[in-house]
Structures are given as C-alpha cells and as structure tokens.
Amino acid sequence: MTMDEGRTHKADLMRIDLNADLGEGYGPYTLGDDAALLDLVTSANIACGFHGGDPSIMVATASAAKARGVAIGAHPGFQDLRGFGRRVIAESAGEIEAGVAYQIGALQACAALGHHRVTHVKAHGALANLSNSDEDVATALARAVLAVDRTLPLVVMPGLAAERAARDAGLAVVREIYADRAYEEDGQLCARSRPGAVIHDAAEAAARVRRMVEEGAVITLSGRRIAVSIDTICVHGDTPQAVETARAVRLALGEAGFELAAFAAA
Secondary structure, X not given: OEOOOOOOOHHHHOEEEEEEEEOOOEOOEOOOOHHHHXXXXXXXXXXXXXXXXXXXXXXXXXXXXXXXXXXXXXEOOXXXXXXXXXXXXXOOHHHHHHHHHHHHHHHHHHXXXXXXXXXXXXXXXXXXXXXXXXXXHHHHHHXXXXXXXXXXXXXXXXXXXXXXXXXXXXXXXXXXXXXXXXXXOOOOEOOOOOOOOEOOOHHHHHHHHHHHHHHOEEEOOOOOEEEOOOOEEEEOOOOOXXXXXXXXXXXXXXXXXXXXXXXXOO
C-alpha cells in the first residue's frame, strides 16, 4: 500500500509534505530551533529518548506541534545519546524490533499528555540507513510498527529495503527525499564523511528539491535521475541552516505550484 494509491486528480499530485526531525535535545541541552521549524513544516518526527529527547521534551514538542496544526511521528533510533544515533549499535533483529516498539509507545504516551497523537513512524540515523540496505533490519522495523499500530505509515526512502519490508508487512508507506543530503548512484544517502554529502546552502537545497519533485526523481551526485514517487521532503532539524533551508524549500515548492500539506491528519 502506498500513500499515492487512489490519487486520480492532478490537484492531489500537487500536494506534498515537508517534515523535520525535532525534539532532539536532552535535559537542559537544546538542539536546533524547533519553534521556528514548527512554523514551517507540516509534519514533525519527534525523537523518542534513545538518540535524543526525553519525556519532558517529547510532551512539549507534541504540544507545540498540536498548537500549530503540525502532524507528528515517532523517530526511533539506536540507543546512542552520545553518538546521536548515527553510530551502528550491534543488536539482533529482535532487539531492534523491541527497541523500536518501545520508542513508538513512549511517544504515543507523551503525545497523549500533550493532547496530540502519533500518525507515522520514521527511523533515525544509523538505524534508518541500515533499514535501507539490510533486509533483516528493515523487517524488524516494519514488524515493530505493525505490532504497535498497523495503521501507522512508515516513512521510507523510495525503492530500498525499508519500503519493500513495509509493503510486505501491509503497512502504508510515505516516500521521502532529503533537502540537505546528497545521493549515491544506488539511491542511498552519501556517507556524511564524504565531501558534499551534507548540503549547507539553503538556496542550493531548495533548487535541488524543486528539480526532484518536478521530475519525480532522486538526483544523484553524478546527475543521474532515479524515477521515484515523492510524498514528503525532510530538512534535518539539527543543522545550523535548518530554518533557512526549510523556508527556502517552502518558497520553491510554492513557486512550483505545490501545496504543502501533511500526509496524515494533525
């Protein structure tokens, strides 16, 4: 099942979601300008305590999103606060499944306290990258979502293992591109250690996004086009230029005739 199945009108095809990863501070430590980003995005992926976030931050972020009409999703990752979830932690498929289920449930509880509700799931960092290339990890991720709430869509990079696993599990999928990241020739994200992997210039990021959504394709570093369906665009909330990039992407999409709207009810 996919989010664009059943679309029959051109107007439907011109609607797209803009999301950001938020709530990634911890205790007294803040990361990114969540308040400003919530004024720009239509969906927010909230850290669930493993790579960032804590119960108070989760409640506050959910409440702030609700006040702005922004949909929220669980953003589970490896239990790695020190490495911000961007290091691979050696876990079995069963441990990954349990950890993801735990994090979704935690955000569901905190969202309820903030008078909001969780309407999607999107994996974070190293866990997301592994789910795109490792079938066992992808299956564990899908199984966790299925067990907690089979109505929750899974946000995935198009055409990779996570999408296949979600579809096999009967989950709805939301296919995502990144405004601020470069792509390898196989459609995977470039490693952050590679020069040019992270796009810091807001205007460049917005122009790339516009090209990709207009062409319906991921554009790799070499300029290769990989045809995909695109439902949502992500801006990483932890980067210094996140707000500027989100604002530029919104403007570029509006100029291209796209209406920004969450893929799930806020």
